[in-house]
Amino acid sequence: MKIARPLRRLIEAFEKLPGIGPKSAQRLTYYLLHVPQADLDLFAEGLSSLKKDTVVCSVCKNVSESDPCEICSDVNRDQDTILVVEQPLDILAFEKTGKYYGSYHVLHGAINPLENIGPEEIFIEELLGRVKKKAKSLKEIIIATNPTMEGEATAMYLNKKLKSESEKINVSRLGMGVPTGADLEYSDETTLTQALEGRRQI
Amino acid sequence: MKIARPLRRLIEAFEKLPGIGPKSAQRLTYYLLHVPQADLDLFAEGLSSLKKDTVVCSVCKNVSESDPCEICSDVNRDQDTILVVEQPLDILAFEKTGKYYGSYHVLHGAINPLENIGPEEIFIEELLGRVKKKAKSLKEIIIATNPTMEGEATAMYLNKKLKSESEKINVSRLGMGVPTGADLEYSDETTLTQALEGRRQI
Numbered sequence: 001m002k003i004a005r006p007l008r009r010l011i012e013a014f015e016k017l018p019g020i021g022p023k024s025a026q027r028l029t030y031y032l033l034h035v036p037q038a039d040l041d042l043f044a045e046g047l048s049s050l051k052k053d054t055v056v057c058s059v060c061k062n063v064s065e066s067d068p069c070e071i072c073s074d075v076n077r078d079q080d081t082i083l084v085v086e087q088p089l090d091i092l093a094f095e096k097t098g099k100y101y102g103s104y105h106v107l108h109g110a111i112n113p114l115e116n117i118g119p120e121e122i123f124i125e126e127l128l129g130r131v132k133k134k135a136k137s138l139k140e141i142i143i144a145t146n147p148t149m150e151g152e153a154t155a156m157y158l159n160k161k162l163k164s165e166s167e168k169i170n171v172s173r174l175g176m177g178v179p180t181g182a183d184l185e186y187s188d189e190t191t192l193t194q195a196l197e198g199r200r201q202i
Numbered sequence: 203m204k205i206a207r208p209l210r211r212l213i214e215a216f217e218k219l220p221g222i223g224p225k226s227a228q229r230l231t232y233y234l235l236h237v238p239q240a241d242l243d244l245f246a247e248g249l250s251s252l253k254k255d256t257v258v259c260s261v262c263k264n265v266s267e268s269d270p271c272e273i274c275s276d277v278n279r280d281q282d283t284i285l286v287v288e289q290p291l292d293i294l295a296f297e298k299t300g301k302y303y304g305s306y307h308v309l310h311g312a313i314n315p316l317e318n319i320g321p322e323e324i325f326i327e328e329l330l331g332r333v334k335k336k337a338k339s340l341k342e343i344i345i346a347t348n349p350t351m352e353g354e355a356t357a358m359y360l361n362k363k364l365k366s367e368s369e370k371i372n373v374s375r376l377g378m379g380v381p382t383g384a385d386l387e388y389s390d391e392t393t394l395t396q397a398l399e400g401r402r403q404i
Contacts, residue, residue: 004266006252007256009244010252013241017233017234018229018233019226019229024221026291027291028220030289033265039218040250040253041250043249044246044247050209051239051242052239053206053208063232064206065207088235
């Protein structure tokens with residue numbers, strides 16, 4: 001059936017987004033028909049300026065308005081501790097805890113041989129460069145890649161590389177175990193094994 | 203924490219959409235950072251021209267590029283049968299069946315006293331006008347409002363109004379019962395009652 005072309009075009013644009021199927025795309029598009037033109041224009045302006053108005057921080061590779069980014073240029077933050085994450089969104093998650101005052105490094109991915117993503121495709125070289133530059137003052141590198149196969153492989157690779165740089169570098173990996181609010185009954189064996197191994201005296 | 207302003211602006215725009223929470227809005231926005239600028243511009247253009255390039259068909263009130271819309275101006279369709287729906291998207295659903303060859307009428311809502319939507323707020327008057335104009339040739343009016351409280355109230359109201367216009371008008375309501383693929387065990391009583399009442403000889 002003939003959906004009006006302007007509607008179809010927008011439905012197709014929404015469909016390309018992750019997690020939005022044809023039905024949701026339709027629903028969103030028809031919903032927007034009831035939204036004031038000013039809001040639509042604002043949304044459109046936001047989309048087309050998204051990449052124009054942002055840069056990748058030359059230090060930590062986070063997406064930012066300024067270079068270096070706000071965190072890298074913040075003198076109140078400990079620039080000698082680096083927390084390594086896969087994606088810019090992971091930074092947000094750590095910032096929300098309010099418990100981390102160091103700097104970050106965004107890899108923009110993880111090593112994934114199945115998808116042809118090797119160590120060169122992500123910002124590992126840049127991390128090693130940062131580490132080399134501040135070899136003296138560096139306190140700790142916290143590897144916070146995802147607890148998935150790819151994240152683990154990346155963490156192992158990073159650790160090896162960092163240690164080959166200097167044996168004295170303090171490299172740590174995020175603690176693993178059961179998450180708050182979880183039901184032990186439904187926890188998988190790997191998680192429970194890691195929770196046991198990572199047990200702490202109380 | 204400080205998300206770069208261009209990102210924040212887009213996250214806020216996404217959050218306003220139905221069914222998209224703060225987390226999804228973030229995920230979508232960061233995803234779009236990896237999309238080519240040309241695609242972003244196309245998306246933006248689609249948004250801002252959505253309402254500018256469409257009109258509401260003066261006959262059936264569907265959203266369309268032309269007035270009257272493609273369906274209302276199609277001589278191969280039976281313009282003397284009118285299927286009444288709540289939303290333009292409902293037309294799409296019926297068109298997909300490929301079994302309906304008549305015309306439509308979009309109410310753009312349903313009577314909902316709790317939200318202060320009375321018969322005047324939706325295109326009921328316009329439907330009665332259409333019916334009056336083709337009183338002689340009109341074959342049938344199929345009321346296909348949603349099987350919800352609001353949809354049922356609207357259907358009852360419409361039926362009363364149409365019958366007061368002329369006792370002879372052929373008004374029908376969509377068949378109700380168990381949907382294809384449903385599990386009878388989980389069907390609610392109202393649906394099963396209606397399925398019993400609507401049983402057909404085989």
